[in-house]
Amino acid sequence: MLYYIFQYLESEFNLTGASVFQFITFRAAAAFILSLLISTIFGKKIIDFLRRQQVGETVRDLGLAGQVQKAGTPTMGGVIIILATLIPVLLLARLENIYIIILLITTVWMGLIGFTDDYIKVFKKDKAGLKGKFKVLGQVGLGIIVGAMLYFNSDVTIKEQLPKSEQMVQVDGKKKVFGDAHKSTKTTVPFLKDNELDYAKAFSFLGDGYEKYGWIVFIFVVVFIVTGVSNGANLTDGIDGLAAGSSAIIVITLAIFAWVSGNIIFADYLDVMYIPKSGEMTVFILAFAGALIGFLWYNTYPAQVFMGDTGSLTIGGIIAVIAIAIRKELLLPILAGIFVIENLSVMIQVSWFKYTKKKFGEGRRVFKMSPLHHHYQKLNYHESKIVTRFWIVGILLAVFTIVTLKLR
Numbered sequence: 176m177l178y179y180i181f182q183y184l185e186s187e188f189n190l191t192g193a194s195v196f197q198f199i200t201f202r203a204a205a206a207f208i209l210s211l212l213i214s215t216i217f218g219k220k221i222i223d224f225l226r227r228q229q230v231g232e233t234v235r236d237l238g239l240a241g242q243v244q245k246a247g248t249p250t251m252g253g254v255i256i257i258l259a260t261l262i263p264v265l266l267l268a269r270l271e272n273i274y275i276i277i278l279l280i281t282t283v284w285m286g287l288i289g290f291t292d293d294y295i296k297v298f299k300k301d302k303a304g305l306k307g308k309f310k311v312l313g314q315v316g317l318g319i320i321v322g323a324m325l326y327f328n329s330d331v332t333i334k335e336q337l338p339k340s341e342q343m344v345q346v347d348g349k350k351k352v353f354g355d356a357h358k359s360t361k362t363t364v365p366f367l368k369d370n371e372l373d374y375a376k377a378f379s380f381l382g383d384g385y386e387k388y389g390w391i392v393f394i395f396v397v398v399f400i401v402t403g404v405s406n407g408a409n410l411t412d413g414i415d416g417l418a419a420g421s422s423a424i425i426v427i428t429l430a431i432f433a434w435v436s437g438n439i440i441f442a443d444y445l446d447v448m449y450i451p452k453s454g455e456m457t458v459f460i461l462a463f464a465g466a467l468i469g470f471l472w473y474n475t476y477p478a479q480v481f482m483g484d485t486g487s488l489t490i491g492g493i494i495a496v497i498a499i500a501i502r503k504e505l506l507l508p509i510l511a512g513i514f515v516i517e518n519l520s521v522m523i524q525v526s527w528f529k530y531t532k533k534k535f536g537e538g539r540r541v542f543k544m545s546p547l548h549h550h551y552q553k554l555n556y557h558e559s560k561i562v563t564r565f566w567i568v569g570i571l572l573a574v575f576t577i578v579t580l581k582l583r
Contacts, residue, residue, distance in 0.1 A: 177266050178202065196267075199434070199454050206263040206462035214259035214469025221258075222473060222480045225249035230297050248478060251293045252470065253486020256419075257286045259466035264459050272455040273330040274500050277321055278493065284320075285405065285492035288313040289484035304484065314405055314492070318398030321496055325397070326390045332356035333502070334439075334449045352443050356451055360389040362502045363448055365509070365579040371448070372505070400504050401495045407514030408491030410521060410546045414558045415478040416471055417548060421513045421569045422490045423467040428510055428573040429497045430460040435580075436501045445580050448502050456497060463493060476559045510576040513569050520547040 178196050185193035195201050226249050260282060268275045292305035325331050334353035342352055360374040374396060375389025412418035435441045437454020467490070473479040482490075494511065498504045508515055524545035532538035543553035551561045 176270075178269055199437075199457055202267045203430075203434075203457040203461040206267045206458050207465040209263040209266070210259045210462040210465030211469045213262055214255050214466045215472050217258075218252075218255045218469060218473055218480075221255050222249055222252065225251060225480065245478070248481055250297065250481040250483040251290065251485050252474065252480035253286065253289060253293075253482040253484070253489055255473075255480070256463075256466045256470050256482065256486050257282060257489060259469055260459070260463045263462040263465070267462075268458040269455055272452055273324070273328050274453055274456045275459055277324055277500065278456065278459045278496060281317060281321065281492050281496045282489060284313070284317045285489040286485060289486065289488035292484040292488070310488075311402065314402040314488075315398050317492060318401040319394060321401065321499070322390075322394030322397035325500065326358075326360070326393050329358075330452060331358070332451055333359045333361065334451060335359075336443070336446070336449075353439065353449055360386075360393045361448070362505060364505055396504070397499055400499060400507065401492055403518070404495035404498075404507060404511060404514060405488050405491030407511065407518045408494065409484060409487040410517045411514055411548075412482060412487040413546055413548050414552070414562060415476040416474050417562045417565055418487055418490065419467050419471050419474050419482065420562065420566050422494065423464055423471070424566065424569040424573050425494055425511055426460055426464045426467065426497075428576055429494065429501070429503070430457055430464065431577065432503050433457050433460055433497065433501050436503075447580060450501060453501055456500065460497060476562070506576050506579065509572055509579070512572045513565055517546040517548070520545045520550070 181190070181193040181196040184190040230249050230251050261279070264275065264279065270276070288305070288310060292310065295301050296304040334356050336352060337354050361371045362374065364370045364372045373389070374392040375386045377392045378385040378388040381388065408418060408422065411421060432447075433456040434454055435445060435447060436450045437452065437457070439449055441447075442449035470482065470486075474482065491514070495504070495507070498507050498510075503510075520542055523541050527541050528538040542550040544550055548561055548565065552558070
């Protein structure tokens, strides 16, 4: 909104300083500051409101230290993250940008699924919440919508770097390094020199014209990633500050990738895929990062509020969509390694328990408890120590992910 107002003031009245709103870096920084202020200043008011409405967490006694004391702590705090993200984005982003539209849809869609789940748990007194099949259906639905928008919308394109022999100096004296914008189902593969994978090639056995079937594989991949990452974030939300802090680290890293991918100079310098118009996502991503950091003000140990599924499902969905939009989804197993290991710990625990019960008549466990953070709680590690060490691992993974830009 402010972008358009200041654009009008500059064009009609030549207002001094109005042109600063043309710069993505300025609007992204302003979005970060504004979201941080909203989440910290108004977060307390929202928490008080949730407390008055008796929106308290119901805690099952799993024998974890300090668990019983958390009963009654306000939940649905993900509303703070959502509002602190949406308000700066609506004020500062270019709302006609296809990537911003997709991220707004993702935020609202996943927020509604998570809110419904929390509402059933709190007000209907059903600890199971929204049935799993409806959650998955919602995640799959979002994946199909996002995949279709990214594949079929004419504004979603890439520009590939031309071979040295085809690069030329144009009339204006600038060297043409990238070809024309075109639709593509290519993505980035880490550690490889020619680091691009075309999903459409899954149908190459059909001969000429196989590219027209690429949307099938692409949408399937989007559905899989959205579902997997949102569930991973949901499982990570188990102790104070873990999900929000880990997500903030991931999101800030994605902001770097988005800005580089949308900047033709840095895309050329770092030899990464140039995605026109994707740089605008930096405004959304930094607003989201500010909201997560502001939420941590109230969510670190001892937590004054829990994000609930309203927050965790939304966080996972947004991270997945950003990574897909900037063609860096294959980096998620590294960057979102915390989510991956939490997911895997549950899968390993359940699979091994079922296997041993069938084979020996008695279920056995690999971990004392899953997800993994509860395993360390059972080993009598304090929550703060677990969270801090997970954050450190998350930072190391983020740095390694950035380094992959040149590790080929």
